[in-house]
Amino acid sequence: MLLAVVMAAACLGLPATTTAAAAAPAAPPATAASTAAREAAAACAPLKPGASATAVDAVEVACRYVGWSYAWGGGHAQGLPGPSQGMIDPTDPRSYxxxxxxxxxxxxxxxxxxxxxxxQDIVSERTTQSTWQNPGYAHTKFTxxxxEAPLLPGDILYFGTGITHVALYLGDGKVVEAxxxxxxxxxxxxxxxxxxGAFRPHTAGVFPVWEYDGLGQHVKTWGQPNLRENSHTGSPVKWQNGNGISVAVRALCQRVGERVTVDGMVNNVWTYLPDYRSWVSNLFLQGPAVIPGxxxxxxxxxxxxxLDGADSNTSCxxxxxxxSAGAWTAKSTTVWGRTVELRYNGTTACAWGRIIGGTVGDEIWVDRSSDGGQTWEPMLGYTTVTSGGDAYTTQWNDNGLVMRACGTNGKGGTIACTGWY
Structure with missing residues (x-):
């Protein structure tokens, strides 16, 4: 059993003013990987008759995620529902x-x-407590x-002194929960x-719930994208991410649309997101200009x-x-007092080399490998320190590949390379 204080830390939810955690590169949504998890998902279903078709759909949606790892703060992008990047709960070491x-x-x-x-985002980006105090949608309340007698599948159940947890009712005393x-x-x-107590929303569904079911792949947003009705910036905005929390969105397909420039990056490719019936510029999706696969x-x-004409983009x-906006040092090493770094930008999936603390003539380059470092393209972006003590290479696409940075203490000196990343 979980103590109430632990549940408070785990399922409190986040206020709208919470800022996004730093994006973690190459971290897809965790999904069920075991036979037991798949069997558990199959057993998740309405267990009592009488629920509306919309409530049954809500249960079916939640059941699709049985086996996904819980993430504290997940699902709290302001204005944009969906699986989003988790955060650290400072009261719970399990959340690190x-x-x-x-x-x-x-x-x-x-x-x-x-x-x-x-x-419709009827629950919206609010805390468990605030949705209990003011649901914000037409409903029937159960005390x-x-x-248990009046409850039906899809009803939203609240638990804990001070309200620390919420779940969807299935029937027969069962819930589906994170x-x-x-x-x-x-x-x-x-x-x-x-x-x-519990709430039963009074709202009708829009069918089908899962358009293009089973198709597409999850990609991650960055920044504060607008999701639009069509693939150009003059199209009406249907959804907005107001706080920049990264959301895993299902990308169905891509096409060339209006060319957009953001922070020096240029892209004319847009992606269709069937779960929102909307388009987003690929500038707001982590990875290269055209999403592989x-x-x-x-x-x-x-x-x-x-995708004709997509080859002129420069986001990576x-x-x-x-x-360098949002870039970080993925790997580093030293050579005769110099620091050699592999710099990485998780938004564009580009990497480059940097050497700092050296002298004129020091060398820096990157190697890139498609087989985990067994073989590689050598000395990409090779350059030298021409003044001061620092230099960096050009950037290279690191999406689905591994790279390392190598540097020397001058021509003919010792070569030192970072680990592969």
């Missing part, structure tokens, strides 16, 4: 790895389930004293000793468009000037 996960906390899961069932850091979205017995929208007759062009 949550920034590497894109998933949900308890209210984030409920928010997403009811959004997908209605295509603790009424017990419990706490270190655990996964699961089906569990409702804790009736901690139950405080996501097809042209031309293969979907109802959407259309091609090989041999271009590095974009």
């Amino acid at each position: 790895g949550d920034p590497k996960l894109w998933s949900f906390d308890c209210i984030g899961l409920v928010r997403w389930a009811w959004y997908k069932a209605t295509r 603790k004293e009424q017990g 419990p706490n850091s270190g655990d996964v979205v699961r089906v569990a017995d409702a804790r009736w000793d901690r139950y405080q 996501v097809p042209s929208c031309g293969q979907y007759a109802a959407i259309g468009g091609t 062009g090989d041999g271009t000037e590095p974009n």
